[in-house]
Amino acid sequence: MDDPNSILSPGMLVRHPAEPDWGTGQVQSNIGGKVTVNFPNKGKVVIESSRVMLVPVFDR
Template sequence: MNALLEPGMMVRHPGQPDWGLGQVQSNIGGRVTVNFEHAGKVVIDARHVELTPVFGQ
């Protein structure tokens, strides 16, 4: 699923619910950069974390 994430999409990190809603900034080579409400910009290794897309926000 992470391979389908595109810049601008909204996601949540299933292991870090306190980070809040995040907006995908980039998705290059299995590294997804997300700007989260309460954690700021985080680079996620998509091989280890499956981000949850949020629709209708």
């Protein structure tokens, strides 16, 4: 699998592995290797899938 973030879809919850203080974010979109996530303590962030592998959160 070339892009491990390709499984992420809008509404899914994720964490940024290098930025735990951002909290658990919600995926807004995943288009062309760019994942837009709204984090509670950072706001909306566009993540390059080739640079960061987001961690899905399945339980809170």
